[in-house]
Amino acid sequence: GENVEQHPSTLSVQEGDSAVIKCTYSDSASNYFPWYKQELGKRPQLIIDIRSNVGEKKDQRIAVTLNKTAKHFSLHITETQPEDSAVYFCAALYSSASKIIFGSGTRLSIRP
Amino acid sequence: EPEVTQTPSHQVTQMGQEVILRCVPISNHLYFYWYRQILGQKVEFLVSFYNNEISEKSEIFDDQFSVERPDGSNFTLKIRSTKLEDSAMYFCASSLGGGAGDTQYFGPGTRLTVL
Numbered sequence: 643g644e645n646v647e648q649h650p651s652t653l654s655v656q657e658g659d660s661a662v663i664k665c666t667y668s669d670s671a672s673n674y675f676p677w678y679k680q681e682l683g684k685r686p687q688l689i690i691d692i693r694s695n696v697g698e699k700k701d702q703r704i705a706v707t708l709n710k711t712a713k714h715f716s717l718h719i720t721e722t723q724p725e726d727s728a729v730y731f732c733a734a735l736y737s738s739a740s741k742i743i744f745g746s747g748t749r750l751s752i753r754p
Numbered sequence: 755e756p757e758v759t760q761t762p763s764h765q766v767t768q769m770g771q772e773v774i775l776r777c778v779p780i781s782n783h784l785y786f787y788w789y790r791q792i793l794g795q796k797v798e799f800l801v802s803f804y805n806n807e808i809s810e811k812s813e814i815f816d817d818q819f820s821v822e823r824p825d826g827s828n829f830t831l832k833i834r835s836t837k838l839e840d841s842a843m844y845f846c847a848s849s850l851g852g853g854a855g856d857t858q859y860f861g862p863g864t865r866l867t868v869l
Contacts, residue, residue, distance in 0.1 A: 674854035678797075685845060685860040686797060693854050731797060740785055740852035741810055744797040 648745025665732035674735035758861035777846030787847040
C-alpha cells in the first residue's frame, strides 16, 4: 500500500546543533520526495525536495538524502535556529495519481 | 509570486449541513488537489483533479464529497451532509503538471468546524 513512515515524532535540539529526520516509503515507483515545514495554523510550505535521479541535495542549512534501494530519505538541518521550530513532514509523490502521501510529521523544537 | 488562495478561512456549520469550500489555484496550473488535516495529525490526500475530471480519490472521499471547477478560476470542494468527524483544516493545492517535476503549491487552508 501507499505509506510513508516518519520518525522521530518529536525532536528537541540545542540551538546550533543539527537535526535529522528520517522517512521510509513503500512504493518503489515513487520518484519525488518533498519536505514541508508547517508552522502552527499555517499551510505546509515546501522547503526542499529531491527526485529519484539524485542522491543528495543541499540548500544552505538544509540537505536531503535519498536511498532508493532502501526506500528511505532523510532531512538534515545544520546550525539550527529558533525559527526552525515547526512541524516537518516528509512526503512521497505517487505519480500514477499525482498524489502526495505525507508522513506523520516531526515536531522540531530548538532549545535556546 | 502567485499563490493559491482559499475562502473562507474559517467555516462553522451544523452537522448535516452542506458546505462549499472554495479555492483559486495558480492561474496556469492544470492539476488541482484537496487535502485535509485533522488537528494534530498528518495531511491526508482527498482527491486530484485534471482536465475537468477526478484523477484519483482516497477512501476518505466518499459520496458525501464532490469537487467542481465551475469556471476558469475556481475549484470547489462540497461536503453534502457534514459530520462531526469532517472537522479539519482543508487545503487546496495546484501544480503545473502531475509528475515528479511539478511542485504542488498549497493554499492557506480553510478550517472547518462542524458542531
